[in-house]
Amino acid sequence: MIPVQLILKNFLSYRDATLDFRGLHTACISGSNGAGKSSLLEAITWAIWGESRASVEDDVIHAGAKEVRVDFTFQINQQIYRVIRTRIRGATGVLEFQIETPAGFRPLTGKGVRATQDLILEHIKLDYDTFINSAYLRQGRADEFMLKRPTERKEILAELLKLTQYDDLEERAKESSRQYKARAEELERSLEAIKVQLQQREFTEAQRVELEAELNQLQQVQAFENIQLQSLQVVQHQRQNWEQQLSFVRQQYQNLTQDCDRLHQEQSSVKTQLAELAAILNQEAEIKNGYAHYQSLQSQEEAFAAKFEQHTRATTLRQQKQQQLTQQIHEIERQLQQVQAQLEALAQQEQEIQHTLSKSGEVEAALGQLNAARRRVVQLDELQMQVSPLLQQRQSLQTYLDRIQASLVARLEQIQATENQLQRASQRHPELQQAVMAVAMQIEQMEKERVYLQRVQEKGQERRHFIERLQGQQREYERLLGELDQKLQMLRNPDAICPLCERPLDEHHWNRVADKTKSEYKETEEQLWVFREQLACTDREIQALRQEYRAISQKLSPYDSLREQRGQLAAQLESTSDAEEQLQQLAQEREHLERSLQVGDYAHDKQQELRKLDEYLQQLNYNEQDHVLARSEVERWRWAEIKQGQIKDALKRQTQLAARKPELQATIAQLQTRIQQEQTDSECAQQITALERQITEIGYSAEQHNNLRQAVRQSQGWQLRYQQLLSAQQQYPQLQGRLQELEAAKTTRLNERQQLASQIDEIVQQLAQSANPIEQIQALEQQLAIRRRQLDEQIAKLGRLEQLALQLETLQVQYEEQQQQLQACKKQYRVYHELALAFGKNGIQALMIENVLPQLEAETNQLLARLSANQLHVQFVTQKAGRSGKSTKKNAKLIDTLDILIADAKGTRAYETYSGGEAFRINFAIRLAMAKLLAQRAGAALQLLIIDEGFGTQDAEGCDRLIAAINAIASDFACILTVTHMPHLKEAFQARIEVHKTQQGSQVRLSV
Template sequence: MIPVQLILKNFLSYRDATLDFRGLHTACISGSNGAGKSSLLEAITWAIWGESRATAEDDVIYSGAKEVRVDFTFQSNQQKYRVIRTRIRGGTSVLEFQIEIPSGFRSLTGKGVRATQDLILEHIKLDYDTFINSAYLRQGRADEFMLKRPTERKEILAELLKLNQYDDLEERAKESSRQFKARAVELERSLESIKIQLQQRETTEAQRVELEAELNQLQQVQAFDNIQLQSLQVVQHQRQNWEQQLSFVKQQYQNLTQDCDRLQQEQSAIGSQLSDLEKILHQEAEIKAGYTQYQSLQSQEEAFAAKFEEYTRAQQTRQQKQQHLTKQIHEIERQLQQAQAQLEALHQQERDIQQTLTKSGEVEAALSQLAAARHHVARLDQLQMQVTPLLQQRATLQSQLDRTHAGLVARLEQLQSTENQLQRQQHRQPQLQQAVMDVAIQIEELEKKRVYLQRVQEKGHERRHFIERLQAHQRDYEKLLGELEQKLQMLQNPEALCPLCERPLDEHHWSRVVEKTQAELEDTQGQFWVVREQMAVSDREIQVLRQEYREISQQLASYDGLREQRGQLAAQLEATTDVQQQLQQIAAEKQHLERSLQAGDYAPDKQAELRQLDQYLQQANYNEQDHALARSEVERWRWAEIKQGQIKDATKRQAQLLARKPELQSQIAQLQVRIQQDQTDSECAKQIAALERHITEIGYSSEQHNNLRIAVRQAQSWHLRYQQLLSAQQQYPQLQTRLQELEESRSARVTERQKLGGQIESIIQQLQATANPSAQIQALEQQLAIRRRQLDEQIAKLGRLEQLALQLETLQIQYEQQHQQLQSCKQEYRVYQELAQAFGKNGIQALMIENVLPQLEAETNQLLSRLSGNQFHVQFITQKAGRSAKSTKKNAKLIDTLDILIADSRGTRSYETYSGGEAFRINFAIRLALAKLLAQRAGAALQLLIVDEGFGTQDAEGCDRLIAAINAIASDFACILTVTHMPHLKEAFQARIEVNKTQEGSQLSLSI
């Protein structure tokens, strides 16, 4: 990836900036600390991958801005791309990806930020982790790899090489092997259970044959009893038919008896009705006369009812007319009352106006007082306008003088505090000198112990390597002893073959082979015990070395703290050398300040100006209290203006009242005349008089009407008796006919009942002649039921046995299938176990690291030779188990450590003993070699190199060599950007990018 152009808007410390990389090969990004140098590079990672050092997504937005935008154009694989990433504060991000074509840029943006990010990674073939660990040597992370422990270094290298995917594969393989192992255990338990169940097959078959024979015998006995039961049931059925016929005939006989009784009762009831009807028919003449009188009275009552309706309508109409007239008169009376009330209100207003007009003289006097007070206030207002700027100027001068006085007092207090602190430092100078000497002696003793600790560590490494070789020899001897013991066990067979040529042995050769094998076994056992003894001795030596290493390490725990303490004490001691001179300067300045404060001669120009202003204000004779009293006097006489307005309004109102008063008096007289006319001469009054005359002409009497109603109610019984007479005349012949029909029906039912009595006697005789088989049938049915239950039980048992036999056949098939599954699971378990070992730390990962380390070591030493003038050499060591002559490389197992040995002209030393500049050059070489290796493994060419703050620990010679190394490797990269805050290094680079921090944000300037 080669940068072409970077455009920033509101990103971190940048408001608006553009950087064009075209023409830049090796460039320096310089500026003071905090100017925004690293932010410029963070913009590239945020645009491409959306990653930065910001903890929250909105933290990349410039403080106070609402939106951030980064536009980055770069070249990759001979093709130019453009990435635009924007974000709104509190909102979401937008990502655009474009590719250059002859007509401009064409969009490759996917559906959403995630899809577009995947497209970018697909084209550049470089993810964020690989970039920051290869092309981008970030600030403060140059020595991250070297400061880790050996085991952690190997983990970091595995992480950089992205070998953690093999950890996932290992865990998945282990999980699959555990699953197949659990499945195999489950299948074994299931097979054992099925095997136990299959042992029941023969017993089940024998029980089934025996049960079938018992079932056939029971079925034969059951068939014979069923035939006997059927014959008895035929006899019982015939007897039941006769019983049912007897019951039916008896029921008919009883029904006929009930019919005869019912007909007899109905005849009696009809006879009683005939006698009642005959009584009514004998009173026919009397009933008709009474009914004629009832009809006459009813006609008279209807005539009176018509008069009553006409009378009621006339009364209602008269009442409605009267209500209407009363409503009209009330409306006029209401208008009359309103007019009278208005006239009374006019009289009251006239009295109020007259009272107001009597105060006109008092108001005129108050108005003259108000004019005089306002003239006085106007004069004071003009004087205030002249004095106010002078008062403000005086307040400003007084405030400036107060601040000057406070500043002098604060400076005096600061000088006193500084003087006390310097005096304390001056007293501590002998103590600091003694402390520096004591710390130097302690550091010198600890440095000797550090050298001795390194020798102890080297000796421990030597002992561990020796133990590893002894362990390899021990395994070889154990294997050889096992083979020899197996050979002796095979030779115990009289027909044993020769272990070498596999030919039959005679007694002589058999004895020689046994003796030789026995002697070889004893010799091997002796060597085995010698190795065990050497291992025990070496273990004790290592324990002693470990104890000694721990003790010395504990003593060296304070080494770094002592070095830091020595630096602090030296700085404090150096600071005490010029304390006396500072104390003299402070004493002189204190004396000057105290004299100025006592005499008050500070800021003489401002004090003179203040005195002049006070003199002028005294001559003006302006008093704020007099001004306030004048304003209150004006407010006290303001009521005169209000009263003057009220008098003017009262005069106008009096004229209006005089014009309105005659109108109201005329209106009241007219309303009184209208009331008199409506009561006597209106149309409604005339209609009411006509209705009263019509009511008199109707001549309706309520008393006569009530007497007639009473007579009609008393004669109403004749109407009822006349209806009964008509009904009796109609029912009498019908009841006579019905009485004759009932007599004939009763005679026929008596004859039929006598016949049914003879049939009942005949059926009873037949039943007495036939025996009852119910007891025999009940006994046979009980026997059949018992035997049927036995048959059901036997059949159910036979069904269960047949089902069990079917299940056993199914189990046999299942047993064979699960047996095959068990073999498959065991095979899969072995496969995944081998895969887990292959994917583990000691498998593919160890082999890949072992293959990568020679390439990394060669690249590191090539770069380090340029940086150190061929003075340093790095060697990567992975500790391995010792191997015997018969063992191969495949048998070697890597231990999880990665030691880095650094050799110079004085020999091989640990990384911690090198100075800051030397350590950085080693770090830089290893880091750059890792970068090239990672980029190569990612499938991308490492065309861009960014070194962020890499010169802080270098001396002049080291910086020159580092710059020379960068220039030497410049041909390997298309663009190299170096970030530094050291001004004298800018001159070493022809192309420089200056970064400056301003109030408008960080600004860029490019010089080539």
């Protein structure tokens, strides 16, 4: 990726900036600290990957701006691309990706930011982590790799190569293997339990056959007893039929008896009714005469009822008219009362007006006093207008002088407090020196202990690695021992064959093979004992190292607190070193302040101005109290104006009342005349007179009407008796016919009852002759119930056994399925266990590092040859031989490491022995080789190189070495950018990108 152009708008410290990289090969980005040098590089990473140092996305937006935009154009494989990333504060971002064509830039933007980001990564073939570890040489990255211990360099290399993903795969594989192992153990326990249950199958089958035989026998006995019960039930059914027939006949006999009794009672009732009707028919003439008199009285009462209705209507209407007339008169009387009240109110107002007019002389005198008081207030107001600004100015001057005096007093108090603190601190100076020395000695001793602790830890790690290798070799020899034991077992057979070629063996060859196998078995067993002894010794060494590590760690527990205490004591000691000098300065300043406060020697111009203002105010002779008294005098006589207004209103009202009084008196006379006319000549009065004449003409008497009503009520009994006479004339023939019908029916019921009595006697005789089998039936039913319960119990037992047999069959199928699952789990456990080993540190990761190191070594040597004129050569050593105490080949072991050996004209020696310029060139070559290697692994060519190795941390010679190294490898890159804040180094670069911080934000200027 070769940068072409960078356009910034509101990005971090930049408002608007444009940087054109065309024609730049080796350039320096210079500027002071905080000017915005790193922001240019972060703009590139933010545009392409959306990554920056900001913890919150909106933090990349310039302070006070609402939107940020970065436009970055770059070249890859002779093709120009353009990335535009924008973001609005508080909203989501927008990402655009374009490619240059002859017609201009054509969009490649995907559907959404994520899709567009994936498309950009597909074209540039670099993710953010790979970029900052390859194209961006940050300060300390080379030293981080080179200055680590050889045993830790592999970890850093694995991190740079992104081999940590295999740690995740290893953990996932371990987790899967643990899950499958647990599942296998669970299946084994389940299979064992199922196996125990399956052992019950034969016993369950025997029980089932025995129960089936017992069940068949019980069913045969129950069938014979059912036949006996059915025969007895037939006899019982016939007897029940006779009993039911006897009950039915008896019920009919009883019903006929009841009918005879009912007919007899009905005959008696009909005879009684005939006697009553005959008595009524004998009174026929008397009843008719009484009924005729009743009808005559009823006609007279109806006539009186009509007169009563007419009298009531007239009386009601007269009452309504009387109420209407009364209301009209009351309304006129109410109006009369209102007018009379108004007339009385006018008289009262006239009295009040006369009282007000009587005080006119007193009011005139008070008005004169009021005008004089107002003229005095106007004079004082004009004087106040002159005095008020002067008083405000005086207040401001006095406030300023008080503030100056307060600040001097506060400073004096502060100086006194500081003097007290410095005196106490100066007294503690020797004590602090002794405390600092004591803590420093303790820290020095603990640092020695820390070095020893680190050596103990390294020794423990070495012993653990040694145990792991011993355990691996022990497992290998145990496997070999098992194979040899299997061969010996095969050779013990009479017809044994060769374990290797599988051919028959004669006695001679059998002895040779057996002796050789036994010899190998013995040697392997001896070597296995050696490994076990070494494991035991190493384990004891590790236990001792652990105890020693814990003891030293316990001693070092106060190390951090002591360092913090030393820093605090050093700060206190430094603060007390200049206490005497500060005390002298503070004493002089205190004396000066005390003298100034005593004589008022401060703010002379303000004090002079205050004195002039006081003299002028005395000449004006303005007194606020006099002003207040004048205002109160005006308020005291203000009532005269109010009274004057009241007198004017009283005169006006007196004229109005004089015109209003005759009108009210005339209205009262008219209303009194109207009341008299309404009582005699109004329409309502005339209607009331006519209604009274109509009532007299009707001539209605309430007493006569009441007497007639009482006579009608007394004669109402003849109407009832007349109705009874008509009913008796109609019912008497009917009742005579009904009496004859009842007599005939009674005779028929008696004959039928006699026949039923004969049937009852015959049925009773048949029941007496037949036997009753009810007891035998009950006994058989009880016995059958017992048999049925036994059958139910046997059937239930048989069902349970069949269910158990079905469950055992299911368990058998489940047992076979779980056996298959167990085999699959064991297989998966072995697979994931091997995968965990493969993904571990000693698996694929170690293999990849072993494969990468030759390439890294070759690339480093190629660069180093150019940087050192073929004087230096690098070699990476990943393993070295070691011994565990005995100088035998069997005890030799290989130790994992990553040593860096450097060959020069004097020979080959370790990297740690180099320093100065040679060490710098080695570091630079290795870091640059790593960058190229990471870019190649990502599938991209390393065309851009950004170097931020920290010019500020280098001396002049170091800076010259770095510039020389950059020039040496410049031909390998299309663009090299270096970052520095040291101005004198700009001259070493032909092209310079200068960054300045202004009020309008950071500005960029390109100098070529």
